[in-house]
Amino acid sequence: MIYRQNQNLCPNRYTMPYEVRPGDTLNSIAARFGTNLVGLIELNPTLRLRTLTEGMSICVPRVPERPSCVNGAYYTIVEGDSFYSIALRYRIPLNLLLEANPEANPYDLKVGQEICIPNVPAGCPFGTVVQIQEGTRLSDILISYNVSLNELREANAEFNPNIIVPGTDLCIPPENYMECDPENAREYVIKPGDSLSTVAMSYNMSPSALLIANPNLRPANFLISGTRVCIPNA
Known part of the structure; x- marks a missing residue:
């Protein structure tokens, strides 16, 4: 993919220039950059009056890049996500989330795009680290923190549900409901x-x-x- 370096062509920081290649059409370019024909025309109003030609530079949505994430953890955007909902979910100030992802367009998050959630506990992304107390049973842990056994195992590779050791640190993962399979x-x-x-x-x-x-x-x-x-x- 070839990009012309004339950054003045696309002053919006959420867009970038793209040089038209042989075989390109407006629809194919729109699909490649996660938009539609209407969105592409909005970025390039003069395309209404011009024919797309090889070598022409046009503006396209900037491809989201994985941000640096020191002392944080990566989160993958799913359908319906917004910076506001993510900030609420992980109880972090919205401005900190925006600062950790300066290149992300908060009004156009892409499904599958990776963003950085700052200040996430090491080894327990998006969860909470707790310590097992004396006399604690498996059911006590699962009930107290409303977590399933599979979720607890996935978040704690060394955890043995048959041997509860007081003083052990456990990662309690965020909520993720799943239905059980009634087979057998x-x-x-x-x-x-x-x-x-x-x-x-x-x-x-x-x-x-x-x-x-x-x-x-x-x-x-x-x-x-x-x-x-x-x-x-x-």
């Missing part, structure tokens, strides 16, 4: 008034055993009507 188990649908403990008691199981049988569910899911729960076959 009876399916139970949570009703109003249900909870982890009442469902476990109904099937003569401990809360920990029920959470282990549903590693993608969090304790709070057992309070949400309509949640599918896997009850292991006897």
Whole structure:
């Protein structure tokens, strides 16, 4: 891909110049840079009156580059994200998030684009580090922090759910709900008034055993009507 170095062509810092190549069309260029024909024409109003020709320089959306992220962690944009919602989610001031991503266009975040979340705990991106106390059980951890067993394992590679060691630091990951797969188990649908403990008691199981049988569910899911729960076959 060839870019002409005449930066004055595209003074907007969220755009950059592009030199038209053989075979290019307005639609193909728009698709390549994540916009549409209308957006491309808005950046290049004179294209309404000119024919696209090889070697012509036009303005296109700047390709987002991965920012430097010292003492932070990278986050990948998903559908519906905005800087405001991300700042709220990770409880950081909006201005700090903007300062950490000076090249990102806050009005045009791209799905798949990487941004930097500043001041994230080392080894526990976007989560919270807690220390296991004496007498703590697996169910205590999962219930207290509303986290599933699979999420806890993924965030703590050395964690053994069968051996809870007091004094161990654990990374509690951010919320990420997933449904369980009812294969090889009876399916139970949570009703109003249900909870982890009442469902476990109904099937003569401990809360920990029920959470282990549903590693993608969090304790709070057992309070949400309509949640599918896997009850292991006897």
